[in-house]
Each structure stands twice: as structure tokens, then as C-alpha cells.
Amino acid sequence: MQHYRSLEAVTLTGSWLTIGVFDGVHRGHQEIIRQLTAGAHATGAPAVLLTFSPHPAVVLGGADLKYLTTPNERAEIMAQLGVDVVITHPFDETVAALSAEEFMARLEKALGLKKLLIGHDFALGRNRAGNFSRLTEIGREMGYDVLPISAIRFADRVISSSLIRKEIAEGEVAAAALQLGRYYALSGLVIPGDGRGRTIGIPTANVDVPPTKAVPANGVYxxxxxxxxxxxxxxxNIGLRPTFTTGEVLPRIEAHLIGxxxxxxxxxxxxxxxxxxxGEQKFPSVEALVAQIRADIAKAEEIL
Structure with a gap:
């Protein structure tokens, strides 16, 4: 799999393409990718996925959005699903101002489009004028086909990244995993902490995750x-830590690796x-804290 950081870096012919943010690469996204790769590979064509960073809602609406996946995490998952080329194109006001015709002309030039797979509610271009109907017309003019994808449902509801973010924010990680099709994950470097874990015989690693990532609700997992x-x-254990430079309060993620x-x-x-x-608890003594942590470890071993 090849991962490009801009559309201009790509030169392909006969591409099958789908477009979207695909944050989380959840079960709905996975079905879209399955249809894309099945069709492309059956004809010997490259399966291409165009995504954006940052999220258009952040650029256009100023949303304080926490991501389920970083661009690299997204690309890695997509590679496992059989996508040949992932393009993470920078999204800014210049891109947002392009008409649907202008944007599709760029795609046609870079990818040599053969098929475009999108949902009926998909839209791109200035003022979202490039809806399914208009993109189909543009496709006829430029020489590629637009194929519809139905909304993907799970447990009788449409899967959405926003719903998964809500579940994670509420600590419902098991529910989020059902929609993601895998466990929700955070990755980061281990940084020095205050060392209190070792003083009570339960060493922990402080994991520094990107500030843009969605972090589960405070508590023990x-x-x-x-x-x-x-x-x-x-x-x-997820709690809070203040930052001395900005005064912002960020998550503190402490991991005790058993054994x-x-x-x-x-x-x-x-x-x-x-x-x-x-959830989070306050304890009357160090002894009470240690006893609860020991109980948490035993419970985790039972679950895992």
C-alpha cells in the first residue's frame, strides 16, 4: 500500500476511487472499502481511497473534534483491508472553495478515474454542490462511472463516527468496539511521570497520546x-493533569502492564x-487505594 500526503503527488490510471474522512474506519467504512477493493481487483485496477486532514468540520465549522484515528492509523487499517493507495489530502479553505467540477478535474488528472463509489447523501465542492446527481453528470462528461453505496446499518442503526466518539467519551468502549469491528486503541510514547506507582509496588507507564485523539472517559479499564x-x-487509569505552559487540562493515561x-x-x-x-474514585488512604488497584488487576485478568 502507498500512502500519499497530497493529491498532486499521485499519478495513476484506471483508478477505482471512494472519498471520505473515514475517521475510525468503522464497520460501515469497512463495507465501503470491501465493495471498492472487490470491484477494483476483479478488473485489475488500483483501489484508491481519498481522505482529508484535518476534518472538514474543523476547518469549516471550527468544531473541537477529537479523532478516532490519526492519518497514519487510518492508512494502516485501510492497507489491511486491501486498499492499494491512500491519499490524505490537506483540507483547507482553498480546497473548500473549489467547485465540484474543479475538484473532480483534479482527481481525473491525478488518478485517471474509472469508477467513483459514493453514497447517495455524499456531496463535495463549494456549497456541497457536487451531490450524487451532479457527480454522475460530471462523470459522464469526464468518462468515468459513479456507483452508489447504500448506508451501512449495524444493530438496526446507521454506524457513524460521531456516535462512536460519543460512546468513547462516555467510557462505553465495549459498545464502541462493536461498531468499529475492533478494540478502540490509543498509541503514544511513554514519558516520565511522578513515580508514585513504584512506591506502592504497582509501577505504571505514563502514555503521551496526541492531543487530537479521542480519549475514553476518566476511570479504570x-x-x-x-x-x-x-x-x-x-x-x-485515565485521569486529568494540568499543563503548566497553557493551563489546559489534559488526560493523564497511566498503564500498569501485568507481569x-x-x-x-x-x-x-x-x-x-x-x-x-x-469510574474515578477517591480513597481515604494509600492502603485503600492499593487494595482497589489489586482488585482491578484481578478483574482485568479475569476479563482478558
């Missing part, structure tokens, strides 16, 4: 933690959230 090729059962004792500083850890064990 049973997780799988991956370090390199190794995978460990883990208990994750792991080596130094993790500077390493990347991937955390897959399986189930929320409990």
Missing part, C-alpha cells in the same frame, strides 16, 4: 498493551480498550 511485538494484559517490569521510557505503547472496570 481492562486493556491489552502492545510493546513492539509483545502483548500484555494491562489496567489503565512486565522492564523500563518503558521512550518506547511506544499501543493500548486496546476492552472494558471499563469503574
Amino acid at each position: 481492562a486493556c491489552w498493551a502492545s510493546v513492539g511485538r509483545e502483548r500484555y494484559k494491562a489496567v489503565i 512486565y517490569s522492564a523500563d518503558l521510557y521512550g518506547q511506544t505503547v499501543k493500548l486496546e480498550f476492552i472494558e471499563r472496570l469503574r
